[in-house]
Amino acid sequence: MLEDHAKLMTFFKQAQEVVGRKRLQKMVYILKKCGYDFSERYSFHFYGPYSEELSTRIEELCNLGFLDEEREKEKGYYQYRYHLTDRGAGFLEQAEVETPDMIDVIDQMNNQSSKFLELVSTMLFFDEFSKDDVEEKVRTVKSKQNYTEQDFEEAWKFIEELTVH
Amino acid sequence: MAYRDEKLNEEKVFKDPVHRYIHVRDRVIWDLISTPEFQRLRRIKQLGTTFLTFHGAEHSRFNHSLGVYEIVRRIIENFRDQPFWDDDERLLCLSAALLHDLGHGPFSHSFEKVFDLDHEDFTRAIILGNTKVNQILRQVDENFPQDVADVIHKTYSNKLVVSLISSQIDADRMDYLQRDAYFTGVSYGHFDMERILRVMRPVEDQMVIKESGMHAVEDYIMSRYQMYWQVYFHPVTRSAEVILSKILHRAKDLYLSDEYAFKLHPTHFESFFNKDVSLEDYLKLDENVVFYYFHIWQEEDDEILADLCRRFVDRDLYKYVEFDPGHQYRELMDLKECFKEAGIDPNYYLEVDSSSDLPYDFYRPGEEEERLPIHLQFPNGELRELSRQSDIVESISGKKRTDHKLYFARDLIDKLPDEDTTKKRILEILKG
Numbered sequence: 001m002l003e004d005h006a007k008l009m010t011f012f013k014q015a016q017e018v019v020g021r022k023r024l025q026k027m028v029y030i031l032k033k034c035g036y037d038f039s040e041r042y043s044f045h046f047y048g049p050y051s052e053e054l055s056t057r058i059e060e061l062c063n064l065g066f067l068d069e070e071r072e073k074e075k076g077y078y079q080y081r082y083h084l085t086d087r088g089a090g091f092l093e094q095a096e097v098e099t100p101d102m103i104d105v106i107d108q109m110n111n112q113s114s115k116f117l118e119l120v121s122t123m124l125f126f127d128e129f130s131k132d133d134v135e136e137k138v139r140t141v142k143s144k145q146n147y148t149e150q151d152f153e154e155a156w157k158f159i160e161e162l163t164v165h
Numbered sequence: 166m167a168y169r170d171e172k173l174n175e176e177k178v179f180k181d182p183v184h185r186y187i188h189v190r191d192r193v194i195w196d197l198i199s200t201p202e203f204q205r206l207r208r209i210k211q212l213g214t215t216f217l218t219f220h221g222a223e224h225s226r227f228n229h230s231l232g233v234y235e236i237v238r239r240i241i242e243n244f245r246d247q248p249f250w251d252d253d254e255r256l257l258c259l260s261a262a263l264l265h266d267l268g269h270g271p272f273s274h275s276f277e278k279v280f281d282l283d284h285e286d287f288t289r290a291i292i293l294g295n296t297k298v299n300q301i302l303r304q305v306d307e308n309f310p311q312d313v314a315d316v317i318h319k320t321y322s323n324k325l326v327v328s329l330i331s332s333q334i335d336a337d338r339m340d341y342l343q344r345d346a347y348f349t350g351v352s353y354g355h356f357d358m359e360r361i362l363r364v365m366r367p368v369e370d371q372m373v374i375k376e377s378g379m380h381a382v383e384d385y386i387m388s389r390y391q392m393y394w395q396v397y398f399h400p401v402t403r404s405a406e407v408i409l410s411k412i413l414h415r416a417k418d419l420y421l422s423d424e425y426a427f428k429l430h431p432t433h434f435e436s437f438f439n440k441d442v443s444l445e446d447y448l449k450l451d452e453n454v455v456f457y458y459f460h461i462w463q464e465e466d467d468e469i470l471a472d473l474c475r476r477f478v479d480r481d482l483y484k485y486v487e488f489d490p491g492h493q494y495r496e497l498m499d500l501k502e503c504f505k506e507a508g509i510d511p512n513y514y515l516e517v518d519s520s521s522d523l524p525y526d527f528y529r530p531g532e533e534e535e536r537l538p539i540h541l542q543f544p545n546g547e548l549r550e551l552s553r554q555s556d557i558v559e560s561i562s563g564k565k566r567t568d569h570k571l572y573f574a575r576d577l578i579d580k581l582p583d584e585d586t587t588k589k590r591i592l593e594i595l596k597g
Contacts, residue, residue: 001497001517002490041283044319046537056521060567064491091494126320140322 004039006095012084015106019081026117033124048122104163119155169305183344187235200297208451213272214405219349226266232340237262249367254326261316267291271452279413280437289314290444324370333539353391356384373540383557386528404482407516407572412473429461488571496594506587514574520567
């Protein structure tokens with residue numbers, strides 16, 4: 001019961017803090033692609049893989065007082081900062097879910113910008129294709145981003161180094 | 166004449182309770198409708214278990230798919246000669262609209278959760294695999310199946326085409342809201358679609374609404390909001406979904422245990438239990454087949470499976486109470502222990518159901534560029550997000566509303582002796 005909520009809270013516990021909704025979306029997607037068991041379903045939206053289910057579940061966790069969401073005004077937009085509350089930690093202690101160690105992947109992602117994670121998650125979305133086709137597909141669906149050869153090289157390197165669960 | 170341009174000698178029409186008539190003139194569309202893969206959608210209900218709450222809700226994915234096709238056909242007619250619209254994309258849009266739900270399986274929401282499947286994968290597999298649908302699409306062009314799959318997958322290069330079928334005000338939502346309202350018999354869910362279609366404009370890579378049509382869109386947003394809470398998240402429907410999921414879990418657990426001999430072997434479910442579902446297996450399983458198994462499994466020796474199937478078939482559903490996991494999670498743990506002490510398996514007879522478990526959403530303005538919002542176009546060409554102009558939309562789209570309910574088999578608790586302290590404790594917790 002509430003296992004899906006608990007799995008997400010495990011992620012927040014290990015990440016300690018997540019800044020930005022886009023970053024959060026992409027981090028959970030990349031973790032899923034690494035084999036971690038999150039049930040939130042993703043589909044392709046205008047700006048890459050996105051999960052409506054994840055957005056709603058985060059809203060629920062905030063409403064339940066398990067997760068704290070702080071809204072900060074940045075240059076012309078709002079940014080959201082998330083961390084697990086004491087009540088959330090209390091729930092997690094009693095929840096019967098596996099708590100896999102995601103720290104390595106979370107650390108790898110924390111060192112990157114959300115724009116970079118957006119590129120990586122979009123490439124992973126097309127992972128059934130060959131390397132060349134992935135790049136072509138990403139350039140087609142995200143033509144406005146004007147990704148360079150170097151961006152792709154760095155993203156491939158990052159993907160190769162991802163720790164698969 | 167090329168197959169893609171072939172027209173039927175005379176227009177075919179389907180009588181439809183929502184759109185009055187669905188008009189087909191393209192040979193390709195007519196041929197797609199006749200394929201076994203598309204006809205299969207007649208045997209998949211649009212609203213899954215909702216018919217157990219609203220008895221009229223027996224309409225199928227077939228009805229809805231035709232409806233989405235018809236709306237897209239009308240939008241395209243209005244778009245002709247408008248800037249940003251390329252009429253060469255017409256057949257692609259119509260085909261994608263018709264086939265967008267092709268991969269839905271029986272009671273797909275529960276099936277996908279329990280067996281970790283995604284109907285969108287099967288839609289792609291049907292369009293790109295060895296199927297009649299694929300044969301027809303390939304007659305148009307070798308790349309046509311891939312283009313149709315990409316539009317449905319939302320990865321097609323022309324985002325305007327994608328937005329007809331998948332955006333905050335798309336043909337899919339406009340059909341299901343009206344159709345679900347009609348068949349459930351509820352009075353909300355209706356809005357002036359004709360007006361919306363008249364004020365829709367293609368602008369670069371999105372569909373926008375002329376500012377003068379704002380009130381028609383407000384009505385659509387209200388319909389979406391009310392249908393979400395009154396129909397899609399109806400607590401009785403959720404109860405039926407809980408039992409359905411429990412049946413699938415129980416059958417799977419028994420099958421994988423290797424210790425249980427089914428009276429009716431779950432042949433059609435085997436590949437689902439083994440996580441090895443081929444397209445052929447998937448297409449064989451429709452709701453008629455599922456109901457047949459549930460009916461026969463009422464006679465199984467396993468008491469839990471037989472009981473759950475009886476509940477589903479006879480509509481003997483679980484009761485529910487409001488539940489706030491934020492304050493009551495310790496009581497939930499207690500409750501589970503009490504159920505075990507009383508000999509009632511909490512894995513099958515107790516469940517928390519949350520609004521995030523639902524495959525529907527209501528309108529929210531854009532989110533860090535993740536979801537493209539609805540834009541109004543002003544006479545000077547300027548685009549403004551809907552909730553910034555409409556007080557009504559702002560008031561409902563800013564609300565954070567989520568919901569959790571606790572479902573349980575009340576009759577099993579009632580059967581416990583009144584003097585039983587565990588029973589007393591269970592009732593105490595359930596009363597909150």
